[in-house]
Amino acid sequence: MAPKIEEAELIRAVQRGDQSAFEALVRSYDQSVLGLAMNLLRSPEDARDAYQEAFLRVYKNIHSFRFDCSFYTWLYRIVTNICLDHLRKRKIRKEEPAFLDTGDRQIDRTYAIEEDRAAGNPERSLWNRQLSDRIGEALSQLTPRERMVFELRHYQGMRLRTIGEILETSEEAAKNCLFRATQKMRAGLGDLV
Numbered sequence: 001m002a003p004k005i006e007e008a009e010l011i012r013a014v015q016r017g018d019q020s021a022f023e024a025l026v027r028s029y030d031q032s033v034l035g036l037a038m039n040l041l042r043s044p045e046d047a048r049d050a051y052q053e054a055f056l057r058v059y060k061n062i063h064s065f066r067f068d069c070s071f072y073t074w075l076y077r078i079v080t081n082i083c084l085d086h087l088r089k090r091k092i093r094k095e096e097p098a099f100l101d102t103g104d105r106q107i108d109r110t111y112a113i114e115e116d117r118a119a120g121n122p123e124r125s126l127w128n129r130q131l132s133d134r135i136g137e138a139l140s141q142l143t144p145r146e147r148m149v150f151e152l153r154h155y156q157g158m159r160l161r162t163i164g165e166i167l168e169t170s171e172e173a174a175k176n177c178l179f180r181a182t183q184k185m186r187a188g189l190g191d192l193v
Contacts, residue, residue: 011071014062022062026055029072033079039155040083040148044135050086054079066135069165077166080148087144138188146181153178 007028013021015112018027025109037047065074141149145167152158152166 007071008067011062011065011067015065017160019146022059025058029075030055036076036079036152036156037083039151040080041086046086050082053082065106073165076152076162077168080152080166084144084148087147088119134189138185141188142181142184146177146184149174149177150181150185 007025010021010025014025030051034051035046037050037054038044041050054075058075061173065071141152142150148167149163152163153160158166160174160178161171163178164171167174
């Protein structure tokens with residue numbers, strides 16, 4: 001319980017204009033926000049933009065935070081809305097594909113960085129890359145909202161109720177969206193599941 005009390009005090013200090021309290025708040029959430037944005041957008045540049053935009057919105061709107069939901073939920077709602085906007089724009093403009101075409105095959109941009117461990121198993125690395133490619137392809141077939149719900153549930157480990165709060169919808173709507181996304185993922189992964 002102590003961390004929640006400290007966080008509430010930190011938020012109140014930020015609301016009073018304490019810059020160092022805002023920096024502490026950012027530090028406590030920066031990795032999870034950047035990770036979420038990277039998982040959802042699959043582009044380091046877009047993820048950094050979403051990260052910066054999210055904390056800018058938090059800074060501008062922290063005075064309106066009233067503690068009726070957790071700060072975590074409020075922040076993730078901001079991040080997911082920004083990411084949804086990016087995904088919608090990307091669909092319209094068809095920019096920054098999630099996959100890089102090398103001629104032989106397509107590589108998921110987020111997994112294009114090679115592992116530099118000397119003990120890495122090449123066969124396992126190949127299998128992991130192929131699996132990652134298939135998962136990326138299946139994810140790209142989801143609507144932005146389905147992908148958001150799927151990734152929040154499976155990559156971030158959030159409960160459906162929390163996902164519903166973040167997306168400003170009901171738990172049931174989040175559950176239905178997750179069901180559709182899971183069905184599409186199963187169809188996309190076919191023989192692997």
